[in-house]
Amino acid sequence: MHRIVEKRKLIERTWQMRVEAPLVARKCMAGQFLMLRIHEEGERIPLTIADWDREAGTIDIYFQEIGATTEHLATLEEGDAILDVVGPLGNPSHVEKLDGTFVMVGGGFGIAAGYPVARAFKEAGNRVIAVLGAKTRGLLICEDMLKAVCDEVLVATNDGSYGVQGLVSDVLEGLLDRGEDIRQVFPVGPPIMMKVISQMTLPLKIKTVVSLNSVMVDGTGMCGSCRVTVAGKTRFVCSEGIDFNGHEVDWDEMMSRQKMYGRQEQEALAHYHACHGGSR
Ligand SMILES: Cc1cc2nc3c(=O)[nH]c(=O)nc-3n(C[C@H](O)[C@H](O)[C@H](O)COP(=O)(O)OP(=O)(O)OC[C@H]3O[C@@H](n4cnc5c(N)ncnc54)[C@H](O)[C@@H]3O)c2cc1C
Ligand code: FES
Structure with a gap:
């Protein structure tokens, strides 16, 4: 059992939890993930x-x-266990130490996922810029913790309530226009954002490493549910990634596979609401 020692609401329906997991904490490094299961009958989520x-x-x-398991997880409180x-x-x-700037581009939960990687590149002696995207200022997360580990943090909001009005791709374009010597881009977040950024950097030959969040069941390379096509070859994100060359990912296939359990996910959510008194 893993005790929740801290729980913090960041924005509506988005949470930070600190969980006791000494074996994981001892070995983990930037870019890695975990699979958790709340209870005996629960599904595993990455x-x-x-x-x-x-x-x-x-x-x-x-x-x-966003679904049954994450809604259930959000009901757990400090002192409860997973x-x-x-x-x-x-x-x-x-x-690695680059000859120029490392840019982490984050959207949604991807902002938190990109944080340890941005920090690791900073610790390796790089100039690091974080470009964060949100629909509106109230939905932006983790800005302060990224400011603590980056040389610069730039924000794009769709409604212009904070930072640049527009998308993270507009901010990246601005960095290129001002002559920033970008040597690696690391987009992490919604697949459509990672696809757009990868398409932008391809003609410029800027190394682009994406952190893929394909649907996972076991997380250990056994079930095949997380498979993606990269450079024409089938790869398992959980065991061979999760980072891949963004210029080589078959994005359309990846995005269509993300919807493959849509019906089961709807059913699981309806069942969860029926058992726990409706939508929260
Ligand atoms: C390597 C990896 C790291 C991730 N890190 C985070 C993170 O730090 N924070 C976070 O909020 N989410 C993260 N995700 C996504 C998270 O795993 C899903 O949100 C979660 O599994 C949804 O479960 P659910 O039962 O609540 O919703 P479901 O009803 O199962 O799914 C709701 C929606 O989420 C999508 N989804 C479902 N399962 C997955 C999955 N395994 N991977 C990706 N998308 C999925 C579906 O397309 C569906 O539209 C990560 C996914 C991967 C693969
Ligand atoms: S999640 Fe099963 S093989 Fe990757």
């Missing part, structure tokens, strides 16, 4: 390990309530 404290034996997760936390899973992000 979440990024956004931060960790090796001495305290805790890890931090940031999650959005049955299984398995990890660290996936390969750590490849971190």
